[in-house]
Amino acid sequence: MVRIRCYITYIQKRPGYIIIVFILSFLVSCATIPVRRETKKVSEIATIDPSFKYIKAHMQDGSVYILYDWHFDTTAISLNGYGSFLDINRNIISSHGNLKSRAKTYVEPYKIDISDISLLETNDPGPSLAGGLTVVTGVTAGIGVYCLINPKACFGSCPTFYASNGDTLEIQAEGFSSSISPSLEKNDIDMLYTARVKNDFELVVTNEALETHSIRYANLLVFEKQSGERVFYSPEGIFYKTEGILPPTGCQNNNGECLANVVNADRIELFSLADPNNLDSKEEIIVTFEVENDENVGLLVGKRQTLLTTFLMYQGLAYMGKSTTYWMAEFERNKIAPKENIFELLGGIEVFSKDTCGNWILEGEINETGPIATDFNIIPLANNLHGKVELKLRLNKGLWRIDYLGLATISEKVAPILIQPYQVETITGTEIYPLNNLIDTNKYLITYPGDSYRIKYRLPFENAELFLDSKGFYLEWIRDEWVTEQNFRKLNLMFNHPSRYLKLCAPDFKKIEPHMEETFWNSRYEKR
Amino acid sequence: MKKGKLIISILLIVMLNCCSTIKAPIGSVPNRKALRTDCYGGWLDLRLNSSNDTVTGEFIAANEDSIYIMQSGKVQTYAISNISSARVITFNNSRGAYVVWTVAGSLLTISNGGFLVFTLPPVLISGILTTVAEAKRINYLDYPSNSFKELSKYARFPQGMPEGIKTSDLKQRLKPIY
Secondary structure, three states, X not given: OHHHHHHHHHHHHOHHHHHHHHHHHHHHHHOOOOOEEEEEOHHHXXXXXXXXXXXXXXXXXXXXXXXXXXXXXXXXXXXXEEEEEEXXXXXXXXXXXXXXXXXXXOOOOEXXXXXXXXXXXXXXXXXXXXXXXXXXXXXXXXXOOOOOOOHHHOOOOOOEXXXXXXXXXXXXXXXXXXXXXXXXXXXXXXXXXXXXXXXXXXXXXXXXXXXXXXXXXXXEEEEEOOOOOEEEEOOOOOEEEEEEEEOOOEEEEOOEEOHHHHOOOOOOXXXXXXXXOOOOOEEEEXXXXXXEEEEOEEEEEEEEEOOHHHHHHHHHHHHHHHHHHHHHHHHHOOXXXXXXXXXXXXXXXXXXXXXXXXXXXXXEEEXXXXXXXXXXXXXXXXOOEEEEEEEEEEEEOOOEEEEEEEEEEEEEEEOOEEEOOOEEEEEEOOOOOHHHHHHOOOOOEEEOOOOEEEEEEEOXXXXXXXXXXXXXXXXXXXXXXXXXXXXXXXXXXXXXXXXXXXXXXXXXXXXXXXXXXXHHHOOOOOOO | OHHHHHHHHHHHHHHHXXXXXXXXXXXXXXXXXXXXXXXXXXXXXXXXXXXXOEEEEEEEEEOOOEEEEEEOOEEEEEEXXXXXXXXXXXXXXXXXXXXXHHHHHHHHHHHHHHHHHHHHHXXXXXXXXXXXXXXXXXXXXXXXXXXXXXXXXXXXXXXXXXXXXXXXXXXXXOOOOO
8 A cells, every 4th residue: 555655656746757658648549550351243353452362252152262372363264272161150161271371282272163252352451560569579588598590400301291181281201211311221111190091192292301302112001991990000010900099098207197198199299308418318108008808909109209310410410511421421331330329329219018027028119210290100019908007108308209199909910002103293393204213113203492292192992091101312401500510529429429429419409499399390491 | 666666657557548449259259360261250239229139249141131140059130220230340459468468578678687777668668559559450340330231241241141041050150260
């Protein structure tokens, strides 16, 4: 009360302040900023300003298209564009593109016959007021804040494969992520977990980084399945058909309860931050299942890596600096070989179950490089389990993002049918015979930043599980920023004493770790 | 200390000044930017001649002599001749977010130490100006100062009620698609 009285006294003694504040607020209170919506008849389509980012086409039956990158085709007398088609209750019937990102996607645009359109609508939401506030806040917050843009967080590593999930194109797989030079070429099998299966199946492969990709082949491994069945791939290279999947009933890690993160494959991932003192530092997750019957089961793990491995790879290239080609050539000729592989030191996800005495027994390990696509694997458990089943996952801190855990009932081992592509369309790229290069295993489909190709397959089944079997290698383009970090002493440390190096570089990684994921996804290379 | 009191006085006055903003129920209209991709109708507030009652709900469509409004999941029809006044609220502004932004930005300047003397005033002034301006965006259209034809641009079916649609098939707004 005393404080309020003091405050009033203070104001009373300084009427000038009050006048200024009132004038200020009066001035701003008079300002109004219009928001404009225009509707036009189809006959007026030519008068619509094409700079509007979105246009809505209200159809005669009440449905509506929302389009971006739209244009009026005077030849076909159609309105073309990417976006979504919604019914009278505004449920999405179909999407060709992404309204939020307005990405120039690899699907055909809508072509709407204008005779079906009842009304066209555009909206000018007016200027955003946040800009000035952002600048001012940014300037002040910028004092002492680290620059978020770090070249070692840029999008990279390997060909990215997209497929339709029935609604939109979705990243399904990344090919041969660890094959960063010709001698490391190898095949990679990835489950196309959410791909919608149809007889004429398409994959879109893109190169969205400053890299050259050499793809020897990209085949499909196909399994016929019945409703409720799924097929999963084990690290040992065996495919298992499963009949039912139990969700976990409990999940604990160092940070406490984690069930919500792993119970569904929804991209709400479980991950921890790296140890600030040593990037080679392990953690454990205990996951629990209630198994009613004594069954042959396997643990399903949906996961991808964090950007720790990307950071280390880019950092290694930065240490090579201007001599990268020399070092890579030496590596290709087996003149140099690391004493201990830094990535093997970080390791995969080890899965343990309990024996009858309660001791943890190693069941298997999942390890696949790549931060882009979530891949799903199965670790078959050696013994039939029932009742409350506890499993332990041991993994490096800050290295893995786990999206999904489940316990599947294994019915049998199965073998795939291999399907090669029958057609490859160039979306952007310079390859003249892309199909020929993918079919002939002596050749490569070579892609450069911004290239994309649509690969078509004919599937023998309408209900099938699909895996991508791709093989090749890729070469990183050395960025100017990296060359300035040339340091052979640290390169030696990284190659030959990785344990010491992972302690040494921990502070550098921790500085950029919080922002890496965002920077990574915002730096995809796209031809425009 | 004196400066702190001045800041409090500014914030109090600005907050009072912002209270006049017109808002529809949360979730019933999109935010300003989402207007471009939102395909539902605005929030309609009708005053009827006959009963002097007020009717509110999603603006579904307007024909020449009647309007359709979604009330509690059901579409009702009212003759325009029975409507004395109406207001359609087209979007909700982001005043709340700017208030939070301004307060957070102001607090952030504490980390600037002595530089706070220079950094706090611009944050505060720009935040206040932005917040008040945002609150004053025109986010509604009134009848009879505007015709229902003008208001119907903000209906779910701006072309009028499409032929062949049963009003019982229409459902309430879901959350905006983004």
